[in-house]
Amino acid sequence: MSAKAEGFLPLRGVRVLDLGKVLAGPTCSQCLADLGADVIKVEPTGTGDDTRGWPPFAGDGRDGAIFLSVNRNKRSVAVDLKTPEGREIVGRLLDTADIFLESYREGTIDRLGFGYEQVRARRPGIIYVSISGYGRTGPLSDLPGYDMMLQAASGIMGITGEKGGMPVRSPFSPLDQTTGLWAVIGILAALRERDRTGEGRFLEVSLFDTAMAFLAYSAQTWWLTGEPPRKAGSGHESLCPYQAFQAADDYIMLGVGSDRLWQRLCAAAGLDAYADDPRYRTNADRVRNFEATVALVGDRLRRKTVAEWVAILTAAGVPNAPINPVETVLAFPHVADRGIVQSYQHPRYGALNSISIPLRTDGQDRRVRMPPPMLGEHTQDVLLEAGFTSEQIDDWVERRVVAVGKQVPAGSGPPGSVEQG
């Protein structure tokens, strides 16, 4: 197969030793895997990555949806790091790794013997990535890092929701997921540097720093004005009209992000008399007269249905959208056309879908090369590659230092399914 036909795999030949779990670390390593890296996911021997046990489940209930969504294109090795042999196994895997990724609670990785200095001493040139809630230093570094906690602690929740309403969580764990992406950026940057200098790096990303970066413009506003940003429901503090409006039958989103679009909206919605009204002409004018602008536009939009407005506004080139449910979106021809969803065969669960890495390169299709692994599915392969013998591996399985996935005997499960041993 030519390199072209295989897709965009610039990290081919790069090996990642992945001691991350839950969401941030796996998001990072899945991106690296999607870009061609060989990702070895090291999991505990019992139940593996926590998210395997989080409902809802595929098929027989062994692996949860979150696990399946962020662990494709990786191999799983199940090792008990509490045993000296388990730690030596990881040490051996380190000898061929380019990237080491961990997301343990503060202090744990040092106790396991895989802190940065320890890892670097064994494998100079390693790019070491530490993912945490609050960073590895500073007064808050001991706090655990859960996405929702950080949404609350960072102020993100403080600006999300209706004025006076209950706290609302952004339900797709943006801090976990984006922290994983920052780790990818750090790794790609460090790899280029290493290509030039041979030197590795110690990279730290944290949910807290990610939240801060997300809040960069809110922070800038606060520094400039001394007014803390407030909850604004669906509205935006610096743009108007840019929020949900009640149409005759349901809500519609309207996004007037420039004065040119304001002109178009006025023409399309019968507001021509207001297009050049000094109260509304520029965005700064409209933000100054926020409530009047919203009332003016709201009064118009109430007169027709969402479908009617979508047709009118779209024809006029004014950004708008109905509030679609997730399943409607997944069914859009556009989603299929863009290759956003990849379908693949899972050995246990049969036909599954997966959301692609949200990057398309040279217009190529993105593909699942390997399904999310069963726990310990690749323990045997990876340890053999690392030079251990079958006898050693069998002994470790016996003593539960490692766990291996094995084929389920015919008749006791779906064909080709893999059972954890």
Added chain:
Amino acid sequence: MAANPGVSASMMPLDDIVVLDLTKMMAGPICTQYLADLGAEVIKVEDTGIGDDMRNMPPFVGDDGAMFVAVNRNKRSIALDLKTPEGQAAVRALARRADVLVESYATGVTDRLGIPPGLLRAEDPRLIYCSISGFGRTGPLAKRPAYELILQAFTGIMSVTGEADGPPLRIAFSPLDQTTGIHAATGILAAIRRRDRTGEGAYVEASLLDTATAFLAWHAQSWWETGELPRRMGSAHGSLCPYQAFRVADGYILIAVGSDRLWGALCDALGMPGMRDDPRFRTNADRVRHFAETVALVQQAVVRHPLAHWLALFEAAGIPAAPVNTIDRLLSEPQLEQSGMIMHYQHPVGGAMRAIAYPVAIDGLPRAVRRPPPLHGEHTDEILAEAGYAADDIARLRGAGIAGRRGRP
């Protein structure tokens, strides 16, 4: 540069990369700002009228909006009228010097400007050309205008955000714009790596639609596996329980029980040890099955005491909990100054200013602003000169209003 110290020691692996930045608003400028933070030389092309729209969004630093200032450090600005043949010629000259071109125009505009990816990549096979768009450059929705808010509604993110019976809510920090910028930066970095090895450029596409869909990966997975629609759950999580906001005597507290061990600790802390081994609540899967009961149980217990009581108790017990902070309180956390996430620099108009750093700490090195966010067209002359324009040509372009901010000397 000397005014903003701490730069030389940083990781600058892109210090040989020239980025031609044809973007505005949020997603594109975020992408190029982070490339600039990694050492790239970023040339921001703006129109000769008002420039990047975000310069005009309040509140202001001098002539520039806070949102503009937040995402345009470490760049130079050139103002060109791309509706004129000379302006287009200038942009093509700049593209010929660039390693990376990033554009976020409406679909079709690069054709009109004479700088479509096919043409530029044919001229220079090493060029990495990145398009950032709302719905992608192809497909039935490619021509739709797009803003963050529109995509939050369109992609279903809004359908899962907010209280079950409440109105639609916008997630206020523009996660789609910002993360699309991050994905684009990831793609560009990956493409630079390939180019380093093979000499081959790439066409990289990132879009708000793809980003939103990726953010929804496990909601999609849940839908595919169960056929059940994700619902709005306020602050709660569909796969973890209890993991949400609870009302306390004087406000709200967030409690995140992410493991069965923490559930045990919470039962003890709430004085309900009997609950830890109750078969309805023992494992996370049990608690998700008995969601309403679990939440009611915790709610009844925590409402009896104020926030401070619970924060102290939960911290001692190692149970993740947090108050709902506001941004001003966050920015006063000593953690931020210590970790280097807040950078200080001098702005020619705004004076002493602060900025949020690139959120990856590298070898614990300080992060710093090399250049303040540029004034509109601030570097027009020097960039044109670097592209080979003679002084009289530059003067002529300025005189004709083709280069330089309109109405300014």
